[in-house]
Amino acid sequence: MSATDGTAVLTGGCLCGAVRYAIAERPLGVVNCHCSQCRRFHGHVGAYVSIPRGTVRITGEKSVSWYRSSATARRGFCRTCGSSLFWSGEGQPLLDVAAGTLDEPTGLTTLRHIFVASKGDYYAIADGLECFEASAPEPP
Numbered sequence: 001m002s003a004t005d006g007t008a009v010l011t012g013g014c015l016c017g018a019v020r021y022a023i024a025e026r027p028l029g030v031v032n033c034h035c036s037q038c039r040r041f042h043g044h045v046g047a048y049v050s051i052p053r054g055t056v057r058i059t060g061e062k063s064v065s066w067y068r069s070s071a072t073a074r075r076g077f078c079r080t081c082g083s084s085l086f087w088s089g090e091g092q093p094l095l096d097v098a099a100g101t102l103d104e105p106t107g108l109t110t111l112r113h114i115f116v117a118s119k120g121d122y123y124a125i126a127d128g129l130e131c132f133e134a135s136a137p138e139p140p
């Protein structure tokens with residue numbers, strides 16, 4: 001399945017517009033990751049939708065820089081404006097897309113919090129959503 005402008009259910013992009021993407025399948029919702037790597041990469045909590053790789057079409061991909069943040073993952077950001085856009089796990093079928101870069105209205109809601117054991121000490125999680133100490137047992 002490939003996302004084209006005609007079939008995209010969601011679109012988004014970086015702050016400067018050099019990187020745009022189209023998603024052909026509706027994600028279930030948004031997952032907030034509180035791990036220290038996400039907080040450094042995004043400046044705060046990482047809010048992501050998980051999308052099957054084959055359903056995402058990225059335009060301006062040459063403007064995406066990929067930073068290897070761990071042995072098993074890379075993080076993609078726009079090399080012009082610095083927007084943090086993607087989390088890509090080695091060999092994983094899903095690509096995580098930063099929810100804050102989606103065009104609105106998204107029609108999505110936040111589902112759960114993950115890696116709350118390493119959350120920042122400067123905020124509280126008080127929305128009543130399910131919290132996981134590390135990763136969730138099932139992908140969102």
Ligand SMILES: [Zn+2]
Pocket residue numbers: 014015016017018019078079080081082083
């Ligand atoms: Zn940009």
Ligand SMILES: [Zn+2]
Pocket residue numbers: 033034035036037038039046115
């Ligand atoms: Zn994280």
